[in-house]
Amino acid sequence: MVMLSELLYFDLVDDKNRRARLADLSLDLLEDDYPAVTKVYFSKDKELHQLPWSDVSSIDLNKNEIRVPDLHRSKVKDKGKEVLLRYDIFDALILDLLGRRTTRVCDLLLEHDGNSLRLHAAD
Numbered sequence: 272m273v274m275l276s277e278l279l280y281f282d283l284v285d286d287k288n289r290r291a292r293l294a295d296l297s298l299d300l301l302e303d304d305y306p307a308v309t310k311v312y313f314s315k316d317k318e319l320h321q322l323p324w325s326d327v328s329s330i331d332l333n334k335n336e337i338r339v340p341d342l343h344r345s346k347v348k349d350k351g352k353e354v355l356l357r358y359d360i361f362d363a364l365i366l367d368l369l370g371r372r373t374t375r376v377c378d379l380l381l382e383h384d385g386n387s388l389r390l391h392a393a394d
Contacts, residue, residue, distance in 0.1 A: 272391065273332065275356055275379040281335045283313050283322075285342045293337060294319060296381075297353035298390055308381070308388040309353055311337065313345070320345035330383055356390070365393065 275296070282290045291313035298306040310321045322345050329338045354360065356379055364373045380392040 272380055272382050274394070275361060275381060278381065279357065281330075281337050283311060283339055283342060284336045285339050287341075289342050291315060291320075291342055295355045295357040296388070297321075297351075297355050299352065300354050303389075305382070305389045305391055308356075308390075311339075312348060312355070313342075315342075315345065319348040321348050324388070327386075327388075330388070360393070 278296070279293060281293045283293055284290050293311060294314050295312040296308045297310045297312065298308050300306055308324050310323055311327065312319050312321050314320070322339055322342075326339045326344070327337055328340065330336075331338070360376055360379060363376050365376055366372075367374055374393075376393045378394040379390060380394060382389050382391040
């Protein structure tokens with residue numbers, strides 16, 4: 272398990288050792304109880320670029336790296352239905368309808384299970 276606040280210090284590294292700092296992750300909240308990350312985002316030329324999660328070959332928690340084949344295959348962020356973890360959920364107020372209260376999301380717990388990264392819990 273890894274916290275989003277830790278992942279935001281990771282670099283995306285491609286096969287030619289080009290690097291870019293991870294800016295955000297997205298997921299489709301309606302997909303599952305523990306939704307999987309669908310895209311990774313990084314800044315390039317003052318724009319947010321995206322790569323599909325299927326391009327991620329590995330995550331090295333010791334080196335703080337996420338390996339991808341080619342950073343130049345990225346596209347400029349589109350206006351999809353994905354929810355951005357950093358910009359939309361991190362440090363936001365969420366409603367606990369059963370407990371009838373609001374709670375601030377201080378961090379997000381993500382579970383890495385082989386090829387996928389899933390949102391597991393909000394802290």
